[in-house]
Amino acid sequence: MKENEMSRVMILVFGLTTYLLFNAIFVYLAAFLLEIGVPKTINSGASGPLLSAVSVNLGAVILFGFLHSLMAREGFKTRWTKIVSPAAERSVFVLQATCCLALVMWVWRPLPAEIWSFSGWAAFPFYGAFLAGAAVVLWSTHLIDHFELFGLRQVWCNFRKQELPQHGFQTPALYRFVRHPMQAGSLLIFWCTPHMTAGHALFAGSMTLYMLIGLYFEERSLLRLFGAEYACYRREVPMLLPIPRFKASGGTKIGSAGS
Numbered sequence: 669m670k671e672n673e674m675s676r677v678m679i680l681v682f683g684l685t686t687y688l689l690f691n692a693i694f695v696y697l698a699a700f701l702l703e704i705g706v707p708k709t710i711n712s713g714a715s716g717p718l719l720s721a722v723s724v725n726l727g728a729v730i731l732f733g734f735l736h737s738l739m740a741r742e743g744f745k746t747r748w749t750k751i752v753s754p755a756a757e758r759s760v761f762v763l764q765a766t767c768c769l770a771l772v773m774w775v776w777r778p779l780p781a782e783i784w785s786f787s788g789w790a791a792f793p794f795y796g797a798f799l800a801g802a803a804v805v806l807w808s809t810h811l812i813d814h815f816e817l818f819g820l821r822q823v824w825c826n827f828r829k830q831e832l833p834q835h836g837f838q839t840p841a842l843y844r845f846v847r848h849p850m851q852a853g854s855l856l857i858f859w860c861t862p863h864m865t866a867g868h869a870l871f872a873g874s875m876t877l878y879m880l881i882g883l884y885f886e887e888r889s890l891l892r893l894f895g896a897e898y899a900c901y902r903r904e905v906p907m908l909l910p911i912p913r914f915k916a917s918g919g920t921k922i923g924s925a926g927s
Contacts, residue, residue: 675753676827683759683823690766690818698802700773701861701868702795710868711778721777725870728775732768733878737885739764755826758819779867791862801856804842808850811840837894839901845910847887847901851879852908883907 696706703709715721738744739761749757786794813835815821825832842849858872887907890898 676755676829679753679756679759680823680827682756683819686759686763686766687818687820690762693766693770697769697773698798698857701857701871702798703863708773708776710773710776710871711780711863711865713778715778715780715867718779721779721867722870724775724777725779725867726874728768728772729871729874729878732765732772733882735768736765736878737882740882740886742889753826755822756819758816758822762819776871777867779865779870781866783864783866783869785864786862794860794862797856797860801853801860804853805850805857808842808853811842811849837897837901839905844905847905847907848883851883852910854879855908 699706700709703711739748745757748760752760809817813821815824816832822832846852855876858875861868887902891902894901
């Protein structure tokens with residue numbers, strides 16, 4: 669096997685392995701937050717001193733957010749792809765996010781003070797909303813090309829020596845109601861629990877804050893990329909909450925439908 673062919677195979681295997689690892693950690697995150705079927709959950713273990721627990725927890729979330737935001741910037745990608753193969757860049761991004769998320773769960777220290785607690789039938793709406801959020805996140809990834817989002821299309825096209833397909837601005841399905849349905853679904857995952865403790869609220873609040881900061885920079889990037897088309901979309905479609913907005917008469921059509 670020639671060296672360049674071996675390199676393409678290794679990149680493909682790396683991309684597939686990273687994708688499987690991400691899915692495993694995402695499933696563990698769901699169990700971690702719901703406190704179901706895993707040894708380490710958001711409320712398990714000893715918390716220790718309050719200041720120490722809060723510092724460790726916030727430090728882990730800040731590390732996750734910093735690296736995630738840094739590696740998502742175009743300037744960083746330009747420099748980074750001089751070191752790693754452009755075909756593997758997205759998979760490396762997914763790997764670091766996966767590892768940092770795993771680190772957050774591993775070092776998380778519980779803060780057991782109870783904010784609300786429901787059991788029996790009263791807990792079912794929380795579980796339902798959580799599952800709905802997970803479904804929205806998964807559906808959203810497929811609407812915008814799930815396999816490219818997680819780096820699989822890049823490593824596959826590289827393996828097949830094919831050009832990566834280009835995508836124009838589109839607003840399929842959920843994107844007609846909110847601009848960022850993946851993040852909207854994530855809010856349900858973060859906050860919908862029948863047993864909310866101070867530790868869970870800290871996790872949900874810090875991840876929500878990071879998400880809002882990240883969306884601010886993402887929106888700026890989308891405006892630079894799509895210009896007036898995205899500006900029109902931004903005026904007429906809410907960011908996270910599907911609250912109807914009325915179009916001004918003679919308004920511009922928002923994007924084009926896709927799947």
